[in-house]
Amino acid sequence: MTALTDTSHDPRRPPWGWLGLAFVAWIAAYVSLMSFADAAIALLGLTRQTHLGEAVHFFFYDTPKVLLLLTGIVFLMGVVHTFVSPERTRALLSGRRLGVGNVMAACLGVITPFCSCSAVPLFIGFLSAGVPLGVTFSFLISAPMVNEVALALLFGLFGWKVAGLYLALGLAVAITAGLVIGKLGMERHLEDWVRAMQASQSADYVGEEMHWPARIDAGVAHVRDIVGKVWPWILAGIGVGAAIHGYVPQDFMASIMGRDAPWWSLPAAVLLGVPMYSNAAGILPVVEALIGKGAALGTVLAFMMSVIALSLPEMIILRKVLKLPLIITFAGVVAFGILIVGYVFNAVL
Amino acid sequence: MKNIKVLGTGCANCQNTLKLIDEVARAKGVVVQLEKIEDLQQIMTYAVMSTPGVVIDGKVVHAGGVPTRAKVESWF
Numbered sequence: 001m002t003a004l005t006d007t008s009h010d011p012r013r014p015p016w017g018w019l020g021l022a023f024v025a026w027i028a029a030y031v032s033l034m035s036f037a038d039a040a041i042a043l044l045g046l047t048r049q050t051h052l053g054e055a056v057h058f059f060f061y062d063t064p065k066v067l068l069l070l071t072g073i074v075f076l077m078g079v080v081h082t083f084v085s086p087e088r089t090r091a092l093l094s095g096r097r098l099g100v101g102n103v104m105a106a107c108l109g110v111i112t113p114f115c116s117c118s119a120v121p122l123f124i125g126f127l128s129a130g131v132p133l134g135v136t137f138s139f140l141i142s143a144p145m146v147n148e149v150a151l152a153l154l155f156g157l158f159g160w161k162v163a164g165l166y167l168a169l170g171l172a173v174a175i176t177a178g179l180v181i182g183k184l185g186m187e188r189h190l191e192d193w194v195r196a197m198q199a200s201q202s203a204d205y206v207g208e209e210m211h212w213p214a215r216i217d218a219g220v221a222h223v224r225d226i227v228g229k230v231w232p233w234i235l236a237g238i239g240v241g242a243a244i245h246g247y248v249p250q251d252f253m254a255s256i257m258g259r260d261a262p263w264w265s266l267p268a269a270v271l272l273g274v275p276m277y278s279n280a281a282g283i284l285p286v287v288e289a290l291i292g293k294g295a296a297l298g299t300v301l302a303f304m305m306s307v308i309a310l311s312l313p314e315m316i317i318l319r320k321v322l323k324l325p326l327i328i329t330f331a332g333v334v335a336f337g338i339l340i341v342g343y344v345f346n347a348v349l
Numbered sequence: 350m351k352n353i354k355v356l357g358t359g360c361a362n363c364q365n366t367l368k369l370i371d372e373v374a375r376a377k378g379v380v381v382q383l384e385k386i387e388d389l390q391q392i393m394t395y396a397v398m399s400t401p402g403v404v405i406d407g408k409v410v411h412a413g414g415v416p417t418r419a420k421v422e423s424w425f
Contacts, residue, residue, distance in 0.1 A: 085399075085413070086398045086399050086413065087398060090398065113399070113413065113414075118398070118399045118400045118413070120358065120389060121358075121389070121392055121393065121397060121398050121399065121400055122398050122399065124389070124393050125393075125396070125397075125398035126398075128393070128396075193390055197393065201396060317358070320389055321389070
């Protein structure tokens with residue numbers, strides 16, 4: 001979320017020098033992560049051969065790594081957000097047909113600033129400017145599910161391939177679910193006052209002019225906001241992960257959530273995720289711990305998508321604008337998409 | 350007297366915005382009539398898409414996120 005400020009007469013020069021310096025420091029810190037963790041346990045008189053040493057090493061390696069990645073990616077997203085306000089996204093999507101519109105909406109969902117408490121005003125704002133219902137849903141599914149915090153953490157904990165797969169599959173679920181909802185023609189299941197507002201306004205977009213110093217400020221503010229909020233979660237999560245990493249037997253989860261688990265373990269994981277409401281920062285350390293102990297990646301990622309994308313509180317809010325059949329369809333289509341992602345993931349990897 | 354409305358469905362950011370405006374107004378000694386609008390239909394009549402939004406005397410002056418203190422100060 002970026003506060004729009006009028007900076008059309010910003011007298012400041014962009015702090016490129018400082019930014020370059022910060023970038024160099026970031027790279028230097030990133031490449032010395034392993035030596036930092038080695039030094040940290042040496043200082044404590046531990047070696048990686050012991051359970052305790054391995055756990056402490058894991059903690060000292062993973063924490064700075066995840067925080068560095070998070071800071072970097074969140075800063076970049078903060079700057080990107082200054083280019084794509086919800087109003088601008090809406091203007092881009094207004095009057096788009098199903099198909100192209102869904103792909104655009106899902107992709108824009110990743111980079112548009114989005115706060116889950118704005119979901120409903122956004123939903124109505126899109127519809128009232130003539131964005132089709134199915135396209136609006138693509139945006140609404142992708143925006144919370146595929147976000148920079150989830151991607152940064154996946155990247156930090158599992159590497160770029162898993163992060164990339166999550167991005168691709170998250171977009172696929174958002175696009176397909178939106179297409180299906182659009183094809184079903186469910187406009188009549190909007191609450192009446194919302195229906196009356198459909199395509200009632202123009203989507204004209206008047207951008208506020210912004211210069212680089214303000215964009216960089218926005219990036220820094222975004223880091224303060226997001227990293228400031230999620231770091232205790234990450235610390236706690238990695239702490240738990242470290243303990244599990246050092247002590248719990250390797251295949252503990254394999255029989256329950258592993259690849260050889262019965263077929264129903266995946267739907268069960270998705271169902272379990274619905275009443276749970278958490279953000280990516282809260283759920284990912286749990287995900288890592290599960291995977292470390294033999295749970296299959298597809299099952300765990302499906303669980304994570306379900307926790308983030310399908311939540312009871314959100315549905316209760318959505319009930320103010322959608323009638324029950326549409327909410328059920330929405331939940332059903334998204335859950336089905338997540339299930340397929342999980343099975344595909346488990347089959348491929 | 351200025352009439353200020355904070356539009357929002359009741360998340361933490363909306364509360365913070367309300368508090369910030371109240372603080373700044375007090376600090377500047379400006380008497381304002383501060384309201385919180387939580388009803389969705391009413392919020393949508395201002396065509397605000399990202400909450401919290403701030404409306405002063407019927408005009409939307411801010412939308413999306415907690416405004417900066419400097420911005421709030423510029424309203425008084």
